[in-house]
Amino acid sequence: MASAVTCDQATLEGDTSQSKLTLLKQGAEARIYLSTFMGRSSIVKQRFKKSYRHPKLDAKLSQKRTGQEVRTIVKCRKAGITTPVVYFVDNDTHSIHMEYIEDSLTVREYIQQIQNSGESNDDERLVSLASKVGTTLASMHNVDIIHGDLTTSNMLLRQPYEDSRLIMIDFGLSQISHMSEDKGVDLYVLERAFLSSHPNTEELFKTVLDVYAENYKKSGEVLKKLEEVRQRGRKRVMLG
Ligand SMILES: Nc1ncnc2c1ncn2[C@@H]1O[C@H](COP(=O)(O)OP(=O)(O)O)[C@@H](O)[C@H]1O
Ligand SMILES: [Mg+2]
Numbered sequence: 235m236a237s238a239v240t241c242d243q244a245t246l247e248g249d250t251s252q253s254k255l256t257l258l259k260q261g262a263e264a265r266i267y268l269s270t271f272m273g274r275s276s277i278v279k280q281r282f283k284k285s286y287r288h289p290k291l292d293a294k295l296s297q298k299r300t301g302q303e304v305r306t307i308v309k310c311r312k313a314g315i316t317t318p319v320v321y322f323v324d325n326d327t328h329s330i331h332m333e334y335i336e337d338s339l340t341v342r343e344y345i346q347q348i349q350n351s352g353e354s355n356d357d358e359r360l361v362s363l364a365s366k367v368g369t370t371l372a373s374m375h376n377v378d379i380i381h382g383d384l385t386t387s388n389m390l391l392r393q394p395y396e397d398s399r400l401i402m403i404d405f406g407l408s409q410i411s412h413m414s415e416d417k418g419v420d421l422y423v424l425e426r427a428f429l430s431s432h433p434n435t436e437e438l439f440k441t442v443l444d445v446y447a448e449n450y451k452k453s454g455e456v457l458k459k460l461e462e463v464r465q466r467g468r469k470r471v472m473l474g
Contacts, residue, residue: 247282248327263299263406271321271331279303280329281406296328299406304330306379306405313377315370316399335401337393341367342386344395345432359396364438368445370400371421375450380416382407384424386431414452418459421446422467425460 246255246267255267255278267278281296283289300323307317318333339347341363348356367389374381381388381402388404409416421443428439443460447453 246278246280246327246329249324268334269331274321275334275336276321276331277318277334278329278331280327293328297325300325300328300330302408303405306408306410307332309377309379309410310374310402310405313373313379315373315379316401317405318401318403335390335392338390338401339393339395340387341389341391341400342431344391345386345435349432360438361441362396363391364441365445366400368442369449370402371424371442372446372449372453374402375417375420375446375452375456378410378412380409380411380420381405382409382420382423384420385427414455414459415463417456418463421456421460422463425464426467 255269257265258268258277259266263284264279264281267280269276269278281300283296284292287295304320304323307320310317311319318335320330320332322331323329324331344363345360348359370389371384383404383406388402390401390403392398392401411417424442425439428435428442432438443457447457450456
């Protein structure tokens with residue numbers, strides 16, 4: 235469950251109002267704070283300064299990723315793909331105020347929970363999840379959205395998890411492209427993340443790809459590209 239990892243009160247970098255926020259998650263590029271926006275629970279995702287980057291380049295990159303994240307969220311929602319609602323964007327502090335998906339689990343946490351539970355319907359729950367992932371990827375690629383950082387931590391499920399739609403997040407590296415190569419790489423990134431985060435899920439990932447293929451009419455070309463990207467990956471490993 236997405237609970238506050240710390241109750242430390244923090245202030246948003248560059249925010250002159252100095253309002254106190256609770257840090258929920260600390261990532262490599264961004265911090266996620268719990269907040270409220272016009273009476274609703276919200277999160278603030280702030281891309282913080284990286285001291286090893288030139289300040290101008292750093293600000294430019296943060297602005298670009300913040301802008302891309304918001305644009306793609308809007309495009310997803312228009313296409314019926316579930317994402318948090320964006321409430322407000324602050325370009326001065328490179329922060330996005332958006333809907334807080336309360337009582338949610340990342341797909342990563344959800345799979346781990348099932349793999350540790352040992353209940354009789356575990357397989358059924360995993361297949362149903364794989365099917366959600368496959369259809370959601372198909373819907374995204376159908377409107378040329380390349381996520382750019384597909385992992386099981388960038389997908390959320392709301393309670394009750396079995397009934398929840400997949401909620402896609404973290405679009406800072408996204409792009410719009412009709413190229414099968416880009417879509418193949420998107421799937422490859424997820425495949426690598428999936429198989430390295432979750433042991434013994436090869437069959438499950440096959441189900442993701444089968445459902446993707448059933449729901450996306452140009453999937454043949456993309457899956458061909460996926461195979462090419464895999465082979466390049468293998469060659470790279472062999473050459474060291
Ligand atoms: N709208 C949200 N509601 C609830 N939890 C969220 C939300 N957005 C992000 N999170 C949590 O914060 C984590 C990091 O957010 P993310 O946007 O993926 O940033 P990062 O670029 O650091 O990976 C997610 O994996 C999820 O656990
Ligand atoms: Mg993320």
